[in-house]
Amino acid sequence: MGTGAGKRTRRMTVAAVAAVAALGLVPGCTLSDTRGADGKADSGGRVLAVKIDNVGPARPQTGLDAADVVYAEQVEAGLSRLMAVYAGRLPSVIGPVRSARETDLELLRQFDDPALAFSGAQSKLLPLISAAPLRPLTPGKAPGDAYFRSGAKPAPHNLFVRPKALDADLGKGGLESTGFRFGPRPKGGTPERERTIRFPAARFTFTWSAAQDRWLVSMDGTRARTADGKQLAASTVVVQYVKVRESRFHDRSGNNTPFTETVGSGKARVLRDGRAYEARWDRPSARGGTEFTAADGGERLPFAKGQVWVVYAKA
Template structure:
């Protein structure tokens, strides 16, 4: 779990460019948070690591992955045992994490992929490999359908608005957050997404006060998928909390994705996005 609050010392975050998938969801007061999924790429610094939230448990469960976080909301911490997640809490197991004294707490907890892999192998002996359904990745020349979409805007609000602009050079979308190039602190380079997956979901339920909100990402709904400067509409489906979210065309075929990384944007009712 990675912080995305527009506070001093948070952005640019470290390690996001090494993630295979990044999920972005509103967590409270219009603030979004990120869940980065690492599957082989190395990152020497990842963070700031932040707390668990309910909606993300659904995505972590479908990947059957180790879930690294720093504590969590009351409802999320209560739910983690029920989800049977491979739980890696940085507040309970600090040996795999460190604090950066140049930054303010709680936005100063970091880890790295080597620590996470060692925690999985040595700290917990989670030796069985995660099992999950793989999305429909294809070579670029197999992606033929979709309307032109060279720019994508997601209006989360103010410093949390997201803009993606397609780059022919990288064959990927370059990301801005709050109208500023969103970079990786490890590399200094702008983050890119080969695939942008926008899932429309119902309005959320407020929990625990403090403006915290939870969204239902089980069931089905509309999806817009952007890759290679093209957009394709369809339906997302997730049968239950353990099932992988999948994406289908209007005639029931699985939507092809470009090989490479993906950003999954959860856009609830009441928020908007556009493309051109």
């Protein structure tokens, strides 16, 4: 390597380290860096996170109903993308799988050695992903039969993954580090039948069904179903109001990639059992989960057992 190339490489390395530091990720850290001085993991068991496509041609998705938590975040052009987190059972197929974003790295810091299945990422983001304390599982790094293209959808909305082929090695207690607490319905709250959260070019609606004891999910005005026709439904919905700002990344069309700040504090609304609870969220550090407390008294808000949807709405 010539002198000029060597300088360019060093400059790229310094830039990558600076970007990682800005995210709160320790440059050069390994998965063992998520453990405390006693050698024990700071959080619970392992999870598998999968980036899920969420534009019209990608629907209906597969395997989304089996997720323990579904995070909805804003991406380029005001559209939405999902990150499904699996801590218990794994479905046979999940998808369509799409690319990772900078927001995912901060969000996943709360988990112990998480695996992230995604289709790839833009070149400038790859050094941050490599430095993050997670196991990246792209088609190029997974077993040959783990990912496949389906003829039922057009590219690029046709990449699916067989999660059991990824050897994700899920562990008990995978959701403990989220800060979520599950329990009986708390006192208070107000009756709520329906709630809509809007992104610039996407929207999520959750409609309470007393018969199913769930919040039925609709996306962009259409009931959300799985590929086999099952209605997507959540036991608890969290509308978390956060700062959504521009990042230094752009897509191929020049649209800026938003960065959702999940560390900090702010307002939230928790929906469960047909009621809405005004809440506060607090996540002091990227290494920890998010605590949700009642806005009027500071008591922890327990969630209903079952699937949780967290929608990051702009504050």
